[in-house]
Amino acid sequence: MYKPPKIWRLSCDRNSGTSMNSPASADSGNPNKTGAELSSAQGHGAGTPHHQSFWLWVLCLTGVDYFSTLAYQPSIAITSAGRLAPVATILLVLVTLFGAVPIYCRVAKSSPHGQGSIAMLQRLLRGWSGKFLVLTLLGFAATDFVITITLSAADAAKHLIENPLFHKVPSFFHSQVGITLVMIMALGALFLKGVREVIGVAVAIVAVYLVMNVIVISGGLYTLTQQPHFVSDWWDKLSSGDVGIAAHAYEAPSESATPSTSNEADSPSESTISPGTATPLVPLTWYAGLFMSALLFPKLALGLSGFETGVAVMPQIKGDPSDTEEAPLGRIKRTQWLLLTSALIMSVMLVGSSIVVTTLIPLEALAHGGPAYERALAYLAHAEGGLKLWPFFGEVFGTMYDMSTVAILCFAGASALSGLLNLIPRYLPKFGMAPDWVSATRPLVCVIIVVCLIVTLIFRASVEEQGAAYATGVMVLILSACVAVTIERYRERIGSTWGRVPWPMVLITVVFLYTAVDIMIEKSEGLVISLFFIAAIMGVSLVSRIVRSDELRVVRFQYANNDSKFRWNTLQHVEIPVLAPHRPGGRTLDEKERELRIWHHLDDEIPVVFVEISLGDTSDFFQEPVLDIRHEGGRYIIRVSHCTSIAPAIAALALSLNGTTKPIELHFGWSDESPLKMNLGFLLFGEGNIPFLVKELLRDAQPDEALRPRVIIG
Template sequence: MEIRKDDSSDSEQQEVNSVEAIPSSEERSGIMPPSELIAHPRQEHHQSFWLWVMCLTGVDYFSTLGYQPSLAYEAAGRLAPIATLLLIAVTLGCALPVYRFVATKSPHGQGSIAMLEKLASGWGSKIIVLVLLGFAATDFIITKTLSAADAAAHLVHNPYWQDLPSVFQGQMTLTMGLLVLLGGMFLRGFREVIGIAVFLVGMYLLLNLIVIGSGLYFIADHGTLFGDWWSQVLTGDWEIPNPPVGGNGLFPILATCLILFPKLALGLSGFETGVVVMPLVRGDIDDNLDQPLGRIRNTQRLLLTSATIMSILLFGSSLVVSTLIKESELRGGAAADRALAFLAHGESHFTISPIFGENFGAFYDLFTVLILWFAGASAMSGLLNIIPRYLPRYGMAPQWAEATRPLVVLLTFVSLLVTWIFDASVEAQGEAYATGVMVLMSSAAIAVVIDIWQESRALGSPRIAWGYVVATLVFCYTTIAIMFEKPDGTQIAGVFILSVIVASAISRIKRSTELRFDRFEFADEESRVLWETLKYLDFPVLVPHRPGRHSLEQKERSIRQTHRLGEEIPIVFIETFLGDTSEFTQSPTISVLEESGRFVVELTKCVSIAHAIALVSLELAQSGKVPEIHFGWSERSPLTASLDFVLFGEGNIPWLVRELIRRAEPDPEKRPRVLIG
């Protein structure tokens, strides 16, 4: 192992020396981060103009127009446009400010989960992340399955597609086929995703502007349509099977919209993706790497622009659908799950535009299917980014989880299973999807409130950001309402969470005897020089010492007597101090002291005592004579000691040190010896 000076800091007081150890996981496996859509922290990717990157997020966000107008009518009937106005208010007044703030804290694409991870510590932080990963998996998986199901619905109703053999007409068959095709694409790999996204989003928005714009022009040109709709709304003829509030007038309307608002929460999806793709946003030339203000500013523009475009399209589509399509067509009819495509095909009983018909409808279906399918690709990419970012780093996933192909196969299988459970139904998956979306948004809002409180308290003037508190309450209300109304999403998320935690625990236990070492850091130059001296001691004996129980003199006397060591044999004491034991890899800081002729190696920020001792012995064995490590017997039970080791980094130390050395050093002649007396 090579000793080198780390010149990463300009400050002399913070200058440290480090010993390089094992390579990174990517270097070991030859695999670069799995997703080209999303970057790992501090990894520079090819960057593009923010408007083009917006199209990448818009693949997920704007594609909801394929099913959101239908789902809004399913939930709120003729009140859908008013409920959509409430959705827009939440989008612009709550979600947008929250994620603009998240963007300032995650310029390298960490997202809101990373914010919460930093605000907590220890195992509490890890559990929070694991739970949120379960909900994130729900979000991304059901984005894939829901988008594929809606794409299949558009194909099934396309008159040209209906000319194909019957084997291609089944909703389940088509949905699963699209998911398998998506998995195959990721196994092969693809590039130029931003260029594809710009083309798809541009064409899809243009087609929707034509459909929605034509519908709005038709409504304006036939004034009785809007008047009839408004009078029906005021008289309580809402076309809602079981309205939560009855009666006429504005109060029942607003109360009903508030109660039904969670059913429209799918329209909030896409914000998390907007901050995750930040590494792809081009900033200013003079941007600081740690806090690139230009990139942050452009990402905030991206979020504002996409939210504004989507708000306009959501309201317009909701008003057009509610006034120009019959209820029988929207509830279980030909317009279900494809309301705008229904209009584009000219299937409405109104002649809205002379260009609407089979040809224009087929063209509209083509781009709807493509953008929905590509939204599934965006979701898959998000999963391929988020799993390697957290679980392997925690030691809570096998090393193959850092490779793309095994993950693609696993995630495709899970997507097929979820599709089968929900019978490839768009409506059935809608609120399960909304559960994952809203939990992530709620956690983001909570993280923002806590972050502002902690920063202001550190400055001596603690304050509560009441605007963000209101946003948090809105998101939490929506999340709880969705969970009670449709527990499917919670159940799916619960399965994911349980699977993640169980698999993580098993993986952590199985990987506990990996060396888990990044590098040594030296506290000062004197420690580095003394460390070099230790490497050339003649027959060094290493003795772990826990400060506070016995003095170094008492410990040395006991060891020499018990292990029959002569006075001429040098002893090096190792004192370890635990840091965050929930971390998997460690970079301990070394301080080497010489006290009364005795060498003392202090290691701080350790995640495991056994690993720290094994690392010191293996490093010393590289240059000088192979050392011996002398232990005394412990009175603790083996089971208690093993549990303490897995959870808290201490316990069963002699056996574990020997096992770590055996696994790390294949040559028995170079292995430090472990003695217990």
């Protein structure tokens, strides 16, 4: 029988089939992955097992992304909705609790290994269309997660630079780009240290940050109960129609500034709020206010940023001892707890902060360039504007609040980086669209960090320039989850077509579709950036697929029935001199054998084993061929199905059946197709110049020419 070569080892597993394994010491440079190593890439794992923790600790890992939006979400709400911000925020909370939470709880149940809605949608489409759908969604996911890392670090750098105490640091250290780059590299170094350490740091950061925000928000709410005129003033202005949204930017005036003229007001600038308006005010009815809030709601969509990362980090949640890889029920249940708990915490924080900020901070301070712009809660913590919510508020407490904000923003990329580490190894290596080392954590961390550094340099660490891409990525992923859940629920139901439609899910999908389209129309640059990420991923993936096309990529052989398994074991223990591929549908086996013996000068006493191969999904990279072995007309026929490519399947068969005294011979006939057509056929459809490809695969797999199966063409 066949002796294991230095590079490839074909072992006969009598119970589960023949598996192909690559020894860890292989020094040929061949990146093929098979057998036990490949099982992680093909199954639910990705390289090494994930460190698992209590679900509440993992909540903090996702919370550094989700909760960190409190640093700028109240300001965004005011900028976008003016005095309607509390109403628009309540709508956001309702969509979160009754839309996003049910959707992602279902995603956690249907895709419990961290692939999220991408895995659910992949099951709907086979072939290359399914692969391109996955690559497209991975592009949006990469946009979301990478921009999360870079934008959060840039915002952290901005908060740090604007802190009064940091002004005492030499100006050489005031570069926002430089500080952002250092923060991103520090995040990468922490991940290289290990996920256990990352979760531990996340727990501490989230706990401190939430406590600081509870102090600020509770102080604001207490102040409103003691000084209700703040609420009445807000309501009177809102009822009179003074919503506080204008078409032009308001620059906070200096002490010596005079009111701006009409020409100055007409200068083009960024859309934000104004403390007043030159047009007559029209009283605002409750239904008009509600309608306006619904129209303005998509501008607050960054408050939905934590759900995709919530399901992406599922492999790091410790489940029950009874959990299995196929049905991790404990992990699913705890992930659903995580999603609901984080949503409830964030909902309370968003509504509370929106009420406090809208009623207590003057609109001119929240305008673009104002002291509270993009730091509304920090403005209150520093007691700027002369309003002390608690007696200890001021520069010291404000600096403590700033440091907690900087810490969580700097670390907000941790959940995004963790999500990328879960997603990429589960798809690209499995598709043959990434080098094999991508399944390893540390090299992939280095690659992602380098990409983040490049993105930071391209955008010059600008928070505003990256915001559109961030919102686009978030909403497309949520929309894909809605579509996946809706289709899955429809397929599960029985009855008439309309009766099977899950109307609540359809309504949720429509809401998120409206939100996504509104964001893409208003901030089209975000879609452009996302398309760039998609193009980059597709380009790299296709190049990698071409480069890796000469790998053996057969994981193991499966059997159609017990008889086939018995005959396979029999064939492995006898000397087989000739293996002849036969294309079914053309000549009969009798005609094929007659021509073969004439043209290849084979005597009648030399047995010939014929191989007939049928292709399955040729867009897949790795394969587990199914063997159906028959003994008909005095000859063995091996019918192989579920193949992704013909040449690797034939090469794997030859290596498994290769004799110990004399190498097996593979006899092929000539093809009349052009070389270009054959090469394209191999890359796309698993066919092509089969004899040449088999010969190259055998040469890579068996360096010893004396033991290598021989390829004969005639």
